[in-house]
Amino acid sequence: MxxxxxxxxxxxxxxxxxxxxxxxxxxxxxxxxxxxxxxxxxxxxxxxxxxxxxxxxxxxxxxxxxxxxxxxxxxxxxxxxxxxxxxxxxxxxxxxxxxxxxxxxxxxxxxxxxxxxxxxxxxxxxxxxxxxxxxxxxxxxxxxxxxxxxxxxxxxxxxxxxxxxxxxxxxxxxxxxxxxxxxxxxxxxxxxxxxxxxxxxxxEKQFVDTIFNTSLDGVFILDAERLAITDCNNRALELLEIDDKRQIVGSPMESLFTKEHIQLFRGIKGSPGDERINSWQGELSLTSKKDNTIFAFVNVVPFFEDSRHFWKISILDISEIKMTQFELMKAKQKAESASRAKSRFLSNMSHELRTPLNGIIGASHLLLQEQYLEDQRSHLEILKFSSEHMMTLINEILDFNKIESGRFELENVPVNMRAFLRKLETQFSVQAHTKGLLFNVDIDENLEVEYLTDETRLNQVLSNLLSNAIKFTQKGGITLGARKLSSSSKKSIIQFMVQDTGIGIPAHKQQEVFDSFTQADTDTTRKYGGTGLGLAISKRLVSLFAGELMLQSEEGKGSTFHFNLELEINENAKLYINDEKVKQLPVFERLRVLVAEDNFVNMSVARKFLTKWGIEVHEAVNGLEAVEKFRRGNFDLVLIDLEMPEMDGITALAEIRKMQPAIPAIAFTAAVYEDMRIDLIKKGFMEVVPKPFRPEDLHNKIQKLVANRA
Structure with a gap:
């Protein structure tokens, strides 16, 4: 109970x-x-x-x-x-x-x-x-x-x-x-x-006093009307190096804060009963009674008691943090100064080393072209190889230093990707065949496009990977691959790959090979030579392209290096037409075609082909205009770009089919994605012509659609 x-x-x-x-x-x-x-x-x-x-x-x-x-x-x-x-x-x-x-x-x-x-x-x-x-x-x-x-x-x-x-x-x-x-x-x-x-x-007062005096922050209570200090906790006394609270309680605020600080506090708005009280927080410097400077993070909160206005000021001592920041700044300045000194030293040494090396390389070439004793040939070859190898090492060290110092910028110039890769094939296939290795090339046909990129640095990355592949492969072959993974009218994602059947890299060493001055092991260094900078430079260059150099390798079976780059398509690229080949294609009779294309260059090229084939071409620069022109005209076929302003190609075709459901339609696009052809046919297109297009392909598809309609 x-x-x-x-x-x-x-x-x-x-x-x-x-x-x-x-x-x-x-x-x-x-x-x-x-x-x-x-x-x-x-x-x-x-x-x-x-x-x-x-x-x-x-x-x-x-x-x-x-x-x-x-x-x-x-x-x-x-x-x-x-x-x-x-x-x-x-x-x-x-x-x-x-x-x-x-x-x-x-x-x-x-x-x-x-x-x-x-x-x-x-x-x-x-x-x-x-x-x-x-x-x-x-x-x-x-x-x-x-x-x-x-x-x-x-x-x-x-x-x-x-x-x-x-x-x-x-x-x-x-x-x-x-x-x-x-x-x-x-x-x-x-x-x-x-x-x-x-x-x-x-x-409650005892409880509050306990919290008040055991706080890690120095706390001051100030009368905002009389501008006087009314209370403070023990931590505040320690910060100000004051022995007794009576030495500061009742003192004017100017004894603790400057006039600028007080003016700052006065800007904090608040009124009795207002639940949304504003506060201020920031860094201030205070001076203790012993003239020591205190760097503090200060939080000021206004409050009211019996309609009287007060400020609660919490002070967190950050003097040690400030001193640490100061020391870090000094260390940073020293490091930057040392880096500048290193750069100047390398620049000077580069000049001093290159000058005699150029002389040695030139003299070795001249000697090999002149008459010499047969037993002297091996010595001259050693002289030529060693001097050229020395020049390569100097260039690698200078490139790495330039990347590290942040003074390395990529260019953005038009590059025909397929032609660029064929140059690499020509350059390295000879070296591979000389060593008895196969040199395979797997280049996507859709890369016959100009991209805006830095050809020199892209060449440096792939050349480095190909040189390493040839150097570390004794039998088998090397493969240079490039494939377009996806594409839009503006950009493409391309995967580059270099594969070999060489010595491979152990799993526990695969990350280390990308570090500066590092190779898989000391035996590799002794046997094959090198600075260990090639892959480090390549990885950093790829990162400047906004990509990542990846490695897949198995010891004794070979290695594969690959990376993906998103490259911008050069919209102003000049497309060259083989007039002789175009002339051999048959001419159409009384064929009216509506071409919807927002790119001036692409429209110009398409118009040139179509008119040569006897086609009457009508142009639209966006999907909306294409729909309007189709409504007013009578056409036998429509050739539509997928990505256009105002209205995209898929939407435009849907509107056109409402007017004439059976009109033959060809998708004219630079986009590439999985099951693209199936997807576009489901959306109403009958054929797909990828950009850049082959004239025979476009002609054959137009001929097929027109014949089916007849």
């Missing part, structure tokens, strides 16, 4: 602490709790009075008490909904109105006016005299008006309820006793509540 005292305490806490929120300030919590306590006490008083009235048979008085209690419950719910002022006003008016009605119904001789004294006491309790003077004055005024009304208007005796002789005397004695009990009870409750509140406040 539960303890009655525990049940009563639980009921009391449920009533008194209801309506509290976590974001309430201490003053607001206190105000809410006090009003709930007032409601609880007043309801207890009404409960006692109702019992008394039932004992005397005064049922109208009991009903009035119950009605007044109901209004107090309404005021309690208003308080829960944070309508504090309305709740207190309802309580004050209800209390006085209740006493006036009771005095009128029972008469002054019944002594109902005696309840003004305990109620006056508890009413003063719920309204803070210091904070709510106007509200308290209103309550006193209403009470005085009520008392005067009772004195002048209420009768001495009223026989609506009282019919028993000497009942007024008994009522007076009863009401006097109840008033004394209520006054004593309310006085005790108020004293007890205030004592509990004081204890709670002291505990």
């Amino acid at each position: 539960s303890n009655p005292f525990v049940l009563i305490q639980s009921f009391y806490e449920d009533i008194v602490y209801s309506g509290l929120r976590e974001d309430y300030a201490p003053a607001k919590r206190k105000k809410t709790i006090r009003f709930n306590q007032f409601i609880l006490l007043i309801l207890i008083a009404h409960f006692v009075c109702v019992i008394s009235y039932f004992c005397f048979g005064l049922y109208i008085s009991a009903l009035i008490n119950l009605s007044a209690a109901y209004v107090f419950i309404i005021a309690y719910h208003l308080n829960l909904r944070r309508k504090y002022l309305i709740a207190r006003l309802v309580s004050i008016v209800n209390l006085n109105l209740y006493l006036v009605i009771m005095n009128y119904m029972e008469g002054l001789k019944a002594g109902e006016y005696l309840f003004f004294f305990p109620y006056f006491l508890i009413m003063t309790f719920i309204i803070s005299f210091r904070k709510n003077f106007i509200e308290l004055g209103f309550a006193y005024l209403v009470t005085m008006v009520s008392l005067l009304f009772c004195y002048y208007v209420c009768p001495q005796e009223n026989h609506y309820q009282v019919h028993i002789v000497n009942m007024f005397g008994r009522l007076y004695e009863s009401n006097l006793l109840i008033a004394l009990i209520l006054t004593t009870f309310f006085s005790y409750a108020i004293v007890r509540i205030n004592r509990n509140n004081e204890e709670a406040i002291l505990k």
Whole structure:
């Protein structure tokens, strides 16, 4: 069975602490709790009075008490909904109105006016005299008006309820006793509540002081109106190197902050009751009492207490971080200075080394072209090879230094990719065949396009990979591959690949080969030579192209290096037409073709072919114009680019088919994606001609579609 005292305490806490929120300030919590306590006490008083009235048979008085209690419950719910002022006003008016009605119904001789004294006491309790003077004055005024009304208007005796002789005397004695009990009870409750509140406040203050003084931040409380320091914690004293708080509390803000700082704080907006209080945070420098500079991260938050404006300033010491940053800056400057010195040294050494090397290389070539003894040939070949190898090493070191220093920029010039790769084939196939190796080429036919890229650096990467492949392969072959993975009208993604059947690279060494001055092992260095910079330079060059050089290798079976580059198509490329080959194609009779193409060069080339084949060409520069021209004209076939402004080719064809469902349509596109032909046929096209196109392919497809239609 539960303890009655525990049940009563639980009921009391449920009533008194209801309506509290976590974001309430201490003053607001206190105000809410006090009003709930007032409601609880007043309801207890009404409960006692109702019992008394039932004992005397005064049922109208009991009903009035119950009605007044109901209004107090309404005021309690208003308080829960944070309508504090309305709740207190309802309580004050209800209390006085209740006493006036009771005095009128029972008469002054019944002594109902005696309840003004305990109620006056508890009413003063719920309204803070210091904070709510106007509200308290209103309550006193209403009470005085009520008392005067009772004195002048209420009768001495009223026989609506009282019919028993000497009942007024008994009522007076009863009401006097109840008033004394209520006054004593309310006085005790108020004293007890205030004592509990004081204890709670002291505990809360002790708790806050503990947090305040154990904070890692130095905290200052400043009066924003008087511009004076009102409080600070222990950490703040340590930062400022002050022994006693009394040395700074009460001091003007200028003793801690500059005028610029104070002006900055004043720009923080805020007002009492404003839940969206702005704050300021940033880095400031302070000076301690011993003239030591403190670099700090400062957070300033405004707050209000009793309508007074304060600033809470939190200071986090970042002096060590600042010193570390300063040291890092010094180290960075030293490193940059050393890097510049290294660059100057390499530049000077490059000049000094290249000059005699050029002489040695030139002299060795001249000697090989002149008459020499047969036994001298091997010495001259060694001289030529060694000097050229030395020049290659110097160039690699200089290139690597240039990339590391960030002074390496790529060019963006037109390059015919297929022709470029054929040059590499010509250059390295001879070296491979000389060594007895096969040299295979796997180049996509769709790469007969000009791309904007840096031919020199792309050549450097692939040449390095091919040279390594030949150098580290003793039997088998080398493969140079390039394939277009995907394409749009503007750009293409191309995969480059160099594969060999050489010595391979162990799995645990595959990442290291891309590091500077590193090869797979020391035996490789001794056997094959080199600086170990080739792959490092290649990897960094590929990254400048926004790609990544990847490696797949198995020891003893060979290696594959590959990377993907997204290259921009040169829209202004000159396309060369083999007029003789075009002339051999048959001419069409009375054929009208609508060509939709937004690129001027592509349109010009298509027009030249089509007119040579006797076709009447009508042009549209976007999908919208193509639809309009088709609506006004009569055409035998449409040739439509997929990517156009205003309206794309697929949408344009859908609109055209609404007008003429059976019109032959050819997709004219540079795009490449998986199952492209199947996808475009599903969307209404009958044939696909990729760009750049072969004249015979375009002619054959037009001829096929026209023949099928006939």
